[in-house]
Amino acid sequence: MRQEDERNELFTPGAEDLAAIDAWFAEYDALAARGAVQEIADLAVFPLNLATDTPGGFGAVTQWDREEFVRVMSDVMGGGTADMEMKSVRTPRFLTPNLVLVETEATVTAEGQRQSMRYADLLVRTADGWAFQTMVQGGWGHGWPPATRG
Template identity: 85%
Template sequence: MQQDDVRNGLFTPSAEDLAGVEAWFAEYDALAARGAVEEIAGLAVFPLNLATDVPGGFGAVRQWDREEFVRVMTEVMGGGTAGTETTSVRTPRFLTPNLVLVETEATVTVEGERQSMRYADLLVRTADGWAFQTMVQGGWGHGWPAATRG
């Protein structure tokens, strides 16, 4: 967990580091199953960065404050994900001891319909533990303006 754990410019996470990220996602998944959006918001650092794409083939980015996150995720999660069958394979890539990019490949089954997705989260280590700060997933950008350079 210390900066001196970085060798040749690359951080190699310990079993404890990996377990910490796995525990964070276990907590997140349990909260999502209950639809506990306010508690999930407590696991984030705001403003929260989002990157997605919009119809037409361009990327889009936004920042959400806590209020917007709670509003949108309450609409998305409804009463929670407990009625869905979800399998997730998460691959954490530690950039430093305090920054980890986690790619998730998930399959969700709702009423017999399967949907596969891939998304990523940037977690940052805080004094209170891991928190997500950036969410990246395609398909959320309906109605969002396309990103522009400069």
């Protein structure tokens, strides 16, 4: 872990920094392929922040504890994603050496149906390595109350 104070400096990641993020996502993708939701939860910092939008046209936010994450993702992933063809292009944007926002453009093909999506994750460096702390993706807010200001 870096000790220097870079709060007021733009951080430019090196090859090692980028490789660490690629390795983290390779592990995540392998776990997702197996449907290993408990192990995926081990890669997170809870409470986990989520931001999405609602069918009514507004943003929505919530936090999940580990139990909620495991319940929802078990429903979403079922037995894993191995039977899906997934292609992802990830663009990490390091805010500091310890915070990276990763934008993903993905195409998923399942049962002959192709869907493209864009989402982002905020990863934070912890004593145990990188972990995701915030997930941002449109379309999850069915039944969620719209966000309100103040």
